[in-house]
Amino acid sequence: MRSDKHKRLVIPGPVEVRPEILDAQAQWMIGHRTTAFADLFARLQDKLKQAFLTQYRVFISGSSGTGLWEGASRNCIRDGHKALHLVGGAFSERWVDVSRLNGKEVDVIEVPWGQAHTPDMVADALKRERYDAVCITHNETSTGVTNDVKAIADVIRPYEDTLILVDTVSGIMGAEFRTDAWGVDLALTSSQKAFALPPGLALASVSDRVLERAKTVTNRGYYFDFVDWEASAKKNNTTSTPPVALMFALEAQLDDILAETLQGRWARHMQMRDMTHAWAISREFGLFAQEGYRSPTVTTVDNQARGIDVDEMAKFMGGKGWSMDKGYGKIKGKTFRIAHMGDMQPSEVEGILAGLDEFIGA
Numbered sequence: 001m002r003s004d005k006h007k008r009l010v011i012p013g014p015v016e017v018r019p020e021i022l023d024a025q026a027q028w029m030i031g032h033r034t035t036a037f038a039d040l041f042a043r044l045q046d047k048l049k050q051a052f053l054t055q056y057r058v059f060i061s062g063s064s065g066t067g068l069w070e071g072a073s074r075n076c077i078r079d080g081h082k083a084l085h086l087v088g089g090a091f092s093e094r095w096v097d098v099s100r101l102n103g104k105e106v107d108v109i110e111v112p113w114g115q116a117h118t119p120d121m122v123a124d125a126l127k128r129e130r131y132d133a134v135c136i137t138h139n140e141t142s143t144g145v146t147n148d149v150k151a152i153a154d155v156i157r158p159y160e161d162t163l164i165l166v167d168t169v170s171g172i173m174g175a176e177f178r179t180d181a182w183g184v185d186l187a188l189t190s191s192q193k194a195f196a197l198p199p200g201l202a203l204a205s206v207s208d209r210v211l212e213r214a215k216t217v218t219n220r221g222y223y224f225d226f227v228d229w230e231a232s233a234k235k236n237n238t239t240s241t242p243p244v245a246l247m248f249a250l251e252a253q254l255d256d257i258l259a260e261t262l263q264g265r266w267a268r269h270m271q272m273r274d275m276t277h278a279w280a281i282s283r284e285f286g287l288f289a290q291e292g293y294r295s296p297t298v299t300t301v302d303n304q305a306r307g308i309d310v311d312e313m314a315k316f317m318g319g320k321g322w323s324m325d326k327g328y329g330k331i332k333g334k335t336f337r338i339a340h341m342g343d344m345q346p347s348e349v350e351g352i353l354a355g356l357d358e359f360i361g362a
C-alpha cells in the first residue's frame, strides 16, 4: 500500500513516522460516545500525564499546534490585562500575532534570531508591569534555540497571577521538559514534531490554575474553550468529534516512548545533536544558535562562511532518499536545518552526515 519511493523526512516537522505507528491508525473506527472510546481516552490520559510529567491533565485537540496557541491565549488572558510574549524567531512571532488577532493586549521582549531569552530580561519586565501570562517558546524551530524554561519560570512563579504558558511544539519528547517541576501551567505541542506522529493532533498539559483563570475570562470562543473541554474530559470524552485514528497511533507511540523512558529519549537526542555539531564545526560551517542554548532536536547550520547551494544540496540528498530542509523564512539559504528529532536514531544521523559529506566533497 505504501510507495517504496519514499524520502525519509529530515525536516523539522512533519518528521518521519515509523511504519508500526502508521499502521496503528488503520484500526476499525469507533464512535466517540462509546465505552471503547472512554477507555481509550482514560488510558491516554494516564500515559500522557507520565509523558508530560504532570499530575494535572493533558488535553487532546483535533487541530495542529497553532490551534492551541489560540486556545492558550484566549483562555488565559483577561480583558483589560496583558500578556508578555518572548519573541526570537518565526514561531514565537506568530504566537504574538495569534494573541493580538484574538484581541489580547501584549508586550513583547524581542531578541535577535539565534539568541535566547534570559531570566533577567523577564524579571525586569515583571517589575514594571503585571501580566496575566508569560508566553515562552521552548524550542524555536526556525533558529534552533532552546530557551531555559526552568530558569525563566523560576523568576515568574513569585507572581501569583501570572500563568506560565509554553510552546514546546518541537521540544517535548526530544528535549528535557518537566512540566510540573518547572511550574509550567500550560505546555502545548503538535503530534508531528518530536512526538513522531502524523500531523493533525495537538496536546496541551493544563494546570488547575489555567482552568481557574479560564472561568473568569468572558470571551473564550467555542472550539478551544478549556472549561468545556474539562467538563467532557471528566467523562473521558471530548466536546466534538476527536481524531480517533490519530489517537490509536498516539497510544502506540506513548507505549514506545515510555518503554524507551524519557531520560533515554532526552539522551538519544543530545547524542544526535552532538554528532551534528561535531560534523558542522569540522566541515567549517557555523552554528546559528547561541552557544549554551543549542537545540537537542534541530540544528540550524550557519551556511554564511561556506555558502553551499542549499537547493542543490536538497536535490542531491533527495536522490539519496532524504528530504532536507533549506532554512526557514528570512534565514533560508544563509542557514539550513538538520532535524534530529522524534524516533530518528544516531545511526541514521551518521548516514545523513555521510550523504552531506559526499555533496560537499569532504
Ligand SMILES: *Cc1c(COP(=O)(O)O)cnc(C)c1O
Pocket (backbone or CB within 6 Å): 013, 064, 065, 066, 067, 091, 137, 139, 140, 141, 167, 168, 169, 170, 190, 191, 193
Ligand atoms: C511547528 C511549530 C508550530 C506550529 O505548529 P503546527 O502544528 O504547524 O500548527 C508552533 N511552534 C513551534 C515552535 C513549531 O515548531
